[in-house]
Amino acid sequence: MKARRILLASLLAGAALATAAPAAFAQAKEQFFPLLSYRTGPYAPNGTPWANGKQDYLKMINARDGGINGVKLTWEECETGYATDRGVECYERLKSRPGMTLFDPQATGITFALTEKVANDKIPLITLGYGLSVAQDGMAFPWNFPLMGSYWTGADVLIQHIAKKENGNLKGKKIALVYHDSAFGKEPIPLLQERARMQGFDLSLIPVTAPGVEQKAAWLQVRQQRPDYVLLWGWGVMNSTALKEAQATGYPRDKMYGVWWAGAEPDVKDVGEGAKGYNALNLNSSGTQPKVIQDILKYVHDKGQGTGPKDEVGQVLYTRGVIIQALGVEAVRRAQERYGKGKVMTPTQIRWGLENLNLDDKKLAQLGLTGVIRPLSTSCSDHMGSTWVRVQTWDGKKWNVGNDWYQADESIIKPMVRSGAEKYLADKKLQRRAVGDCQS
Amino acid sequence: MLYRENGQFKTTYRADQQIFPILQDRLFIGLLLVVAFVVVPGLASDYMFRAILIPFLIMALAALGVNILVGYCGQISLGSGAFMAVGAYGAYNFFVRIPEMPLVPAILLGGLCATAFGILFGLPSLRVRGLYLAVATLAAQFFADWMFLRIKWLLNDSPSGQVSVGSLQVFGFPIDSAVSRYWFCLAILAVMALLAKNLVRSAIGREWMAIRDMDVAAAVIGIRPMYAKLSAFAVSSFIIGVAGALWAFVYLGAWESAAFSVDLSFRLLFMVIIGGLGSIMGAFFGAGFIVVLPIFLNQLLPPLFAAFGMEISTAGLSHAELMIFGALIVWFLVVEPHGLARLWSTGKQKLRLWPFPH
Numbered sequence: 001m002k003a004r005r006i007l008l009a010s011l012l013a014g015a016a017l018a019t020a021a022p023a024a025f026a027q028a029k030e031q032f033f034p035l036l037s038y039r040t041g042p043y044a045p046n047g048t049p050w051a052n053g054k055q056d057y058l059k060m061i062n063a064r065d066g067g068i069n070g071v072k073l074t075w076e077e078c079e080t081g082y083a084t085d086r087g088v089e090c091y092e093r094l095k096s097r098p099g100m101t102l103f104d105p106q107a108t109g110i111t112f113a114l115t116e117k118v119a120n121d122k123i124p125l126i127t128l129g130y131g132l133s134v135a136q137d138g139m140a141f142p143w144n145f146p147l148m149g150s151y152w153t154g155a156d157v158l159i160q161h162i163a164k165k166e167n168g169n170l171k172g173k174k175i176a177l178v179y180h181d182s183a184f185g186k187e188p189i190p191l192l193q194e195r196a197r198m199q200g201f202d203l204s205l206i207p208v209t210a211p212g213v214e215q216k217a218a219w220l221q222v223r224q225q226r227p228d229y230v231l232l233w234g235w236g237v238m239n240s241t242a243l244k245e246a247q248a249t250g251y252p253r254d255k256m257y258g259v260w261w262a263g264a265e266p267d268v269k270d271v272g273e274g275a276k277g278y279n280a281l282n283l284n285s286s287g288t289q290p291k292v293i294q295d296i297l298k299y300v301h302d303k304g305q306g307t308g309p310k311d312e313v314g315q316v317l318y319t320r321g322v323i324i325q326a327l328g329v330e331a332v333r334r335a336q337e338r339y340g341k342g343k344v345m346t347p348t349q350i351r352w353g354l355e356n357l358n359l360d361d362k363k364l365a366q367l368g369l370t371g372v373i374r375p376l377s378t379s380c381s382d383h384m385g386s387t388w389v390r391v392q393t394w395d396g397k398k399w400n401v402g403n404d405w406y407q408a409d410e411s412i413i414k415p416m417v418r419s420g421a422e423k424y425l426a427d428k429k430l431q432r433r434a435v436g437d438c439q440s
Numbered sequence: 441m442l443y444r445e446n447g448q449f450k451t452t453y454r455a456d457q458q459i460f461p462i463l464q465d466r467l468f469i470g471l472l473l474v475v476a477f478v479v480v481p482g483l484a485s486d487y488m489f490r491a492i493l494i495p496f497l498i499m500a501l502a503a504l505g506v507n508i509l510v511g512y513c514g515q516i517s518l519g520s521g522a523f524m525a526v527g528a529y530g531a532y533n534f535f536v537r538i539p540e541m542p543l544v545p546a547i548l549l550g551g552l553c554a555t556a557f558g559i560l561f562g563l564p565s566l567r568v569r570g571l572y573l574a575v576a577t578l579a580a581q582f583f584a585d586w587m588f589l590r591i592k593w594l595l596n597d598s599p600s601g602q603v604s605v606g607s608l609q610v611f612g613f614p615i616d617s618a619v620s621r622y623w624f625c626l627a628i629l630a631v632m633a634l635l636a637k638n639l640v641r642s643a644i645g646r647e648w649m650a651i652r653d654m655d656v657a658a659a660v661i662g663i664r665p666m667y668a669k670l671s672a673f674a675v676s677s678f679i680i681g682v683a684g685a686l687w688a689f690v691y692l693g694a695w696e697s698a699a700f701s702v703d704l705s706f707r708l709l710f711m712v713i714i715g716g717l718g719s720i721m722g723a724f725f726g727a728g729f730i731v732v733l734p735i736f737l738n739q740l741l742p743p744l745f746a747a748f749g750m751e752i753s754t755a756g757l758s759h760a761e762l763m764i765f766g767a768l769i770v771w772f773l774v775v776e777p778h779g780l781a782r783l784w785s786t787g788k789q790k791l792r793l794w795p796f797p798h
Binding site: 037039040044048051077078079081084085088089092093096109112113115116117120181182183186187189190207209210427428429430 | 485486487490491495536585589599600601602604606607616691692693694695696698699735738739753754755757758759
């Protein structure tokens with residue numbers, strides 16, 4: 001009886017605490033960043049460094065600059081486990097916090113579910129290098145920001161690179177897409193089909209059931225078809241499994257090209273030598289040389305306040321987390337330039353900031369991002385900003401980044417984005433944004 | 441004393457056959473409905489509606505359906521997620537393909553699609569039972585997973601396999617605010633629960649229970665096993681299908697087939713086991729336990745740790761949540777294998793004798 005009473009009492013006390021807790025956040029002069037992340041589940045190896053980078057950057061800005069023009073940054077992580085319903089719950093939980101800034105859901109499935117919700121709640125949604133490809137059209141998707149690239153630009157660059165290797169002629173070549181069988185993996189298909197039609201190569205689609213640990217059937221198909229190239233569209237545990245299967249199948253790794261989500265350390269580390277020659281897109285550089293990473297080490301990790309292990313600082317996905325957060329913080333800074341420095345910005349004002357980002361070389365140098373990304377500038381109609389990307393190769397121990405920068409071919413992407421966005425608007429019975437709306 | 445039946449005489453068969461023969465029960469249910477329909481919308485926050493109450497209502501509806509099949513008819517099913525998926529995609533196809541299709545008929549038609557699917561995958565139940573049937577119904581799950589990934593037509597040729605619906609309305613009223621969504625789900629749940637409660641008290645419900653308790657004996661006394669089993673599959677998958685349509689339309693808004701994975705089937709089965717097999721009330725308790733508890737723990741643990749001067753990481757939190765959840769499930773099943781509904785009826789029994797227990 002006694003134990004039961006104690007249990008009951010502690011539960012009640014806990015409930016009281018849980019309801020009282022939000023009141024503690026109601027403080028002025030704080031810009032709140034909700035951090036949706038997944039540190040558990042099949043995608044945790046890749047989700048964790050990403051989440052660490054996002055959090056460390058916020059810590060660094062607070063420690064080094066004292067926030068944005070005096071506005072402190074606060075944040076709260078919410079674990080989604082990459083599951084859409086948990087992601088929606090996290091979104092609903094955090095969206096009405098005071099000082100709300102923007103969401104980065106870290107998963108394509110959650111992005112789809114949130115796209116309509118953020119439009120109703122008027123909160124920006126940034127999806128750096130993932131999410132909805134058609135959302136590049138800011139006039140149709142006023143609240144989505146697929147910054148720096150989408151799956152369509154990634155797929156386009158991969159084909160460009162392969163075409164270059166084949167001296168511009170892909171006619172009659174066989175290219176297989178081994179993809180994660182979810183919205184994430186299927187997004188590039190329309191673009192690849194378009195490219196296949198234009199350039200006359202043969203595209204075969206080989207799905208791998210989520211989470212991607214079981215790929216025997218897929219690689220059996222690869223063995224049968226003997227494609228000239230394999231595009232790998234995987235995430236998490238699927239990537240290293242695919243490389244191991246390729247090794248077992250005897251498929252040459254140097255004919256394999258991964259998207260940027262299949263080109264980080266956790267994907268190849270376990271395979272090591274077996275992945276030698278494997279290529280992937282490189283959306284951002286890695287390593288500890290950039291000033292921003294040095295600052296994080298100096299202001300956060302050296303003080304023992306780092307979020308993850310110190311030796312993972314500067315890895316590919318960690319750096320991507322840093323970039324995502326840096327762009328979010330810059331959007332707030334940009335919004336403050338217009339709406340008043342030292343004030344807490346509302347999500348609508350931050351949208352203006354996101355639509356007017358102008359990160360030239362000078363600005364990137366200030367941010368310590370020189371060499372990490374290329375200059376980027378967004379506008380009301382272009383929510384992507386830039387599509388620069390390189391190709392990197394794994395030499396068995398580290399990634400070696402090639403020198404050629406690629407950009408997605410606008411003449412292919414633009415019409416597809418336009419027609420996709422029109423279809424979305426028609427399906428939803430929505431209107432394109434008025435041009436006057438861009439100023440607010 | 442609070443729960444005394446003394447003096448409540450039933451003088452007609454009608455009175456004897458009421459759903460809630462005791463006055464206190466009637467009052468309680470009436471009060472509960474008033475609270476749910478009137479009081480809660482005035483009190484709950486947007487977050488409460490969108491993240492807790494709406495998923496709770498929809499999952500309670502699904503658990504109700506599962507309970508009819510598993511709890512009342514004894515046909516263990518691991519294909520509930522598939523039935524939800526069929527309901528969701530069925531409703532979606534009616535909704536987007538037929539111009540001006542109203543929401544409610546679309547959802548009901550989705551439920552009918554699930555009914556057909558349920559009967560089809562219920563056929564093995566005529567030959568196999570128990571654990572074997574559970575494994576056989578997994579086929580439904582895998583088939584649905586495959587179907588909603590591969591058959592482009594069912595997805596309205598969506599290139600990414602992700603589909604979405606918008607601008608919902610019922611009889612001209614838009615269903616976009618949190619409260620209207622809540623009312624919509626609550627109304628459907630209330631109607632379905634009432635129908636289900638009546639159904640399990642009727643002749644067909646007794647046939648299901650007879651089949652559950654001993655199918656050979658049931659057949660001997662003249663119950664047709666085929667009719668009883670397949671009707672249980674039909675009714676149950678209709679309700680689950682409607683719940684699936686609501687889950688997709690009202691809660692998620694945009695979804696892919698991963699939203700109805702085998703994981704969901706397991707969760708639904710846990711709901712009815714923890715809530716109480718063969719009890720309408722149990723579906724509500726089970727859904728509450730499975731839906732609300734993880735979210736509650738997730739919000740409770742950080743301040744609880746903070747109160748003792750410790751900090752818990754997001755990953756640690758997530759793991760702690762799973763461990764506590766697992767431990768509670770085991771604890772419940774050891775202490776009360778008949779589920780939370782049994783605790784409820786034990787409580788009622790105690791109140792009947794209170795304050796003079798014997």
